[in-house]
Amino acid sequence: MFPFTRKRKIQTEAIKADMGADDVKLPSRLEEKIDLLKPCLAKNDDIVGRPFYLKGDPGLKAYVVHLEGIVDNISLQQDILRSLMFYARGEDCKEKGLEYIVDHIYRNCLTVTQIQKIGNFSEVIRAVFDGFVVLFFDGISAALSIDIRKVDRRNVEEPVLERALRGSKEGFVENIVVNTALIRRRLKDPNLVVKKFTVGKRTRTDVSLLYVEDIADPEIVRNVSEKLDNIYMDGILGTSYLEQLIEDHHYTPFPQFKTTERPDKAVMELLEGKIIVLADGSPDALIIPSLFVSFLQASEDYVERPIISFYHRFYRYLAFFLAVSLPALYIALLSFNPELVPVQLLISLAQGRDKVPFPVVLEVIIQEIIIQLVIETGLRLPTPMGQTVGVVAGIVLGQAAIAAGLASPAIIIIVAITTISTFAIPNSTMVLASRLVRVFMILMAAAFGMFGFSIGWFLLLVHLISLESMGVPYMAPYAPMRYPDFKDAVYRTFISQMLKRPVSIPVQDKVRKRREDG
Template structure:
């Protein structure tokens, strides 16, 4: 069975551009340096961090403007101002137009210089950390690349523990992040396309993919949805994720986010698209399906048997985190006859004196565990770990001693919490924690029948869910048996010779040979 192109069917093909997409008006620059400065000051509100440095070159007035704190001050002082002051005698230009050309070719020792002629073309680069140079008598300005490099250095990812593999994590600079991926995957077919999102913030957004591997419809759909994002500001990729996902009401994440360059490079070589946003270390991967959230880069760095065992434990952990409390509630409340006699007597003795039914017990302990987890995440790391461990032990012991909950319930909730920690994706783990409460209510209402009905409802939702047109449950349904080599069991690399079929890559072979 092959995936048809309808998997990548476009939604809302009659796209109406947002108002900010159709605005083309921009004030032309003047030949007078002073008029241009006054317009820029008026546009910015004459801020205190706007630096205006006036110069004279061959009796022609010039001016450099930039925002203090956004630029590399050393570069401006040594490569621009110093060069102009000390080496201007090397040029013979007395006409403003030829002077602008000589500045570009002879005096400015920077990597990137661009000529612009409108106020908007000056404003946005200056607010991004570049400098603008005006020459009196010329209607053009030079935009000089001078962005500052201050920021967090590349270090180990904070949200994804690295057991084996590169200990590099993305930072808040979009160019550093794309460079980290290029360093991992040096293919000339890697494509990076940049956009501006946010009507007011004008944040830099980039998509990265490998031309010749990714299906063109996926790239087109990603670009179309990004253009539909209409916000004043986009501080984090979570805003983009909510706008471009297929189903906003689904509890399941439809895009994967990561801080790891090796995960991104592995994704794009399969035929997926990475979405970068300036100002955040989290990168989105599209499309993302159910199985992606149970995979980790370490699965491929270890030998296949170890990787398969660890991945199988994750699937088991996902099952336990959703079903364990519900199964306990159903057995204790409705199906006592299914419990072995000795275990049933043991459970009955521990529940003696407990004033609440099993569902109330489970809700009390589950909510307490969620509160402890959230408190531990918000507190400083050293204190948070202590609160999470000590708080759970103390509250659990106190609750059992007070006769509020039974010891077996504390064990069930503890195992459930541990199983949740085995999941490599935080957002996917939260989704399963939400479903846990729904299954607990179903179990308390109808026992095993309620659990089965809830399970059927979740599966109906999953098989109808899409991620950029790709069915969320592939390769389970629709079934692509070739992709099962990298599903619950991670087959040896020598066997996995083809890229995932469900992505419909243009180049299907990742390793020569039949497979």
């Protein structure tokens, strides 16, 4: 017998739940098989069925069924139907039985590679709705499932959210096969393992788990695999669904897994001992586990000189602090502790607020609401219009608010600096987290002044230290302290000196660079 491609892992209970029917064996007579399919054929006009005969006198009756628009019609006609109708001998197949027909068709008739044998009705239905071509033969209580799905995809383009001045300009697309190939092309290591899952009872989304076998920690690989196996939902439409289902801490604004649109970034993470999760239909990849420091790092940090990378990273940390703290600090200083502000600056701020009828807290909240509405509007509108609305709204509303005495010039500057700092953070999910944390800090400062501001940061740090990403401390290498990893935290040392992988991530092979033997 020919070596069938490995069957997908199908659990009997899951099949019954998906199909709502018993897992019945296929009958041998072709008419009975078609009768089983009639309910699906009657209510789905895009399921195409076609009877035909294998070559011979008399020919062996056969039947092909597939979904319209998903299957490659040219391949179906030339590689399957033409081959079976002109080159497969029905007389021999009838005489020698099932084992011969399967082996004969595979070796001598069909030119496609991905073929598997199925014997249950539920497997047939799954194969049809997964986009496979299913072949039935009269007198044989089995069917052949053939993968000739037509791949329609957009071209590989530069990532939208992770643009880089230097380095690769390729980004992931919505096709999981293409995304896996983009990683394989860069990481030609036979130890790169790709494990496939099918997640979602109705969407049956293809999910791939990638890791380097001799680097990644087996316990983390096993943990992620179990979490993916234990997902029972109707639909999974991307990596964002997977992220929410497998994360350890649900009640936190901070992302526990980093996402990337860049294949080169994904390969870098694989070489660090991390795991990559791809989902069909998503142009990004999940990086597991992820640390807080990684959300403030960018791909170009590793193509620039170390001193330039340190310069950029320092401003990203500063941007995170300002994005979270600046409005709260403004409230605390002006409303509760004005003695901490230099006299000349305090006089200037007081003169600017002379005609403003609102207290500082309400003024900040009003401006925060306005800027959030402007941001949301810019995101929802088409790109050219969104940019125009954002600029016009910012300038017009700011000038109008100052002229009408509804806001002081200082608060306009504070909100502008805060917004700019927010978008200086290189990760979009961390941007959203910083907005939410900023509201918490504003409320703490509004209630208790500088004491509340300090308590707010204390609670924030305690919360970050308590988080884990798939069992790995989220705030490493700062808490717990991992001194060797400081060489790639705020600052980055020379690549030639990064001889070992980070100790914050459990790995099997700790050595990054070694001389070849001999």
